[in-house]
Amino acid sequence: MVRRAREHGIPGGSPLLGTAATNVVMVVCSSLAGVIVARELGPSGRGDYAAVVVLFGSALIIGELGLTAAVTYFVARDPGSGADVVATGRALMVLTGSGWAVGGYFMAPLLVDGDDVIAAMRVMFVCCLPAFAGASFGFALQAVDIRRWNMMRLGLPVPYLLCVVAIAVMGKSNILVFCVALAATSTAQGLLSYWLGRSVGLAGGRVRRGLIRPLTTYGVSQLAASAPTSINSRADQLVLSQVAGSAVLGLYAVAVSVTALALPLVTAIGNVVFPRLASGEGSGQDTRRLQQTALVGSVLVAGVTLVPLCVTAPWLVPLVFGESFSGATQLVWVLAPGALALAVSAVAGDILRGLGRPLAVAWAQLAGAVLVTVLLIALVPVWGGMGAALASSATFVLVAVLLCLAVRGGRDRTGSLDAPDPARGGSR
Numbered sequence: 001m002v003r004r005a006r007e008h009g010i011p012g013g014s015p016l017l018g019t020a021a022t023n024v025v026m027v028v029c030s031s032l033a034g035v036i037v038a039r040e041l042g043p044s045g046r047g048d049y050a051a052v053v054v055l056f057g058s059a060l061i062i063g064e065l066g067l068t069a070a071v072t073y074f075v076a077r078d079p080g081s082g083a084d085v086v087a088t089g090r091a092l093m094v095l096t097g098s099g100w101a102v103g104g105y106f107m108a109p110l111l112v113d114g115d116d117v118i119a120a121m122r123v124m125f126v127c128c129l130p131a132f133a134g135a136s137f138g139f140a141l142q143a144v145d146i147r148r149w150n151m152m153r154l155g156l157p158v159p160y161l162l163c164v165v166a167i168a169v170m171g172k173s174n175i176l177v178f179c180v181a182l183a184a185t186s187t188a189q190g191l192l193s194y195w196l197g198r199s200v201g202l203a204g205g206r207v208r209r210g211l212i213r214p215l216t217t218y219g220v221s222q223l224a225a226s227a228p229t230s231i232n233s234r235a236d237q238l239v240l241s242q243v244a245g246s247a248v249l250g251l252y253a254v255a256v257s258v259t260a261l262a263l264p265l266v267t268a269i270g271n272v273v274f275p276r277l278a279s280g281e282g283s284g285q286d287t288r289r290l291q292q293t294a295l296v297g298s299v300l301v302a303g304v305t306l307v308p309l310c311v312t313a314p315w316l317v318p319l320v321f322g323e324s325f326s327g328a329t330q331l332v333w334v335l336a337p338g339a340l341a342l343a344v345s346a347v348a349g350d351i352l353r354g355l356g357r358p359l360a361v362a363w364a365q366l367a368g369a370v371l372v373t374v375l376l377i378a379l380v381p382v383w384g385g386m387g388a389a390l391a392s393s394a395t396f397v398l399v400a401v402l403l404c405l406a407v408r409g410g411r412d413r414t415g416s417l418d419a420p421d422p423a424r425g426g427s428r
Helices: 014-063 067-077 079-111 115-126 128-144 146-153 157-170 175-199 209-243 246-278 284-321 323-354 358-383 385-409
Strands: none
Touching (some): 067 079, 067 128, 067 209, 067 323, 079 115, 128 175, 146 246, 157 175, 209 246, 209 358, 358 385
């Protein structure tokens, strides 16, 4: 039986504070690791590293088929079936993960250049399998015990930072070594997910045929959102990696990492709101108040974070990353409005997913994918990294507006789901 730690409260409660603190630690660790990697590899090497990580991240998003969000949603809806939901989701994700591991291994030479870069890409794709195996436990924790979920999330960035520091101190820095360390810590995080999930009764479930359809129905709807979301978030760097060269991509990746510092506090709001809404608890008025508070809070928190970053960017970027990255400053200014919109859209998307409306997220992200494709084709050949930044910001603003309109205009659907309820074995 799943032991559920019910941590109620709207933004401002202890689950939010704990999640925000976790997000901050994650971003600090990731940022420090990124700074060290950038200093050790230089702009060109940092660009190659960014290309590998972006391609690996895109493979994870597509390969999971949206099942991570589906597991969170249905475990929140029916904690008593949590172990079976996890087992069924794990079986489906391992199946897809095996295909990505094999396919990505052989496709690596087509995606990147250079022996070390190809080897690094192959290491990351092989890592897909343990990542998918542990993902079902990790995302189920978000529904039943946010404290343990946060512990699980720290299992990657903290050890990876320690590995990066050790690699730099020993003078062993190259892209392959960094990616081996990333793959190893990602695998360790999967094991940690299993251990934490087992401690709350999420292990030992069985694969149930009756759960396959509701999980895949919700998951495919989520994939319809996550695939264009991946395009919107990563297409700029993917295009630059193929068109503009590694040095330009390295500068751009640094600018993206700076503006991403606005995300940890904001996304904590969505992390807590998603399972709360999915559980169906509270009255309609409470639900609407929760949504409004979350959206307003996301705007305020992101704005307060981004303004100082933009003001200090001319001296902060060269100080932290080195003088060779000073060209990233103007990119930070152009990316900042998009970063604000991205933070808001992350919370709005979690609200809609919690209400059982992943397709509403999909339509907004699809519109963004169309826009970013057109803009990247038009702007990158002319303006390079600056063109990619303009395309990215415009896309995130459009998506944020569409998602906020969906939250405001759509009726609450906590009692009328887009996907069937596994506890009832069919559609509502």
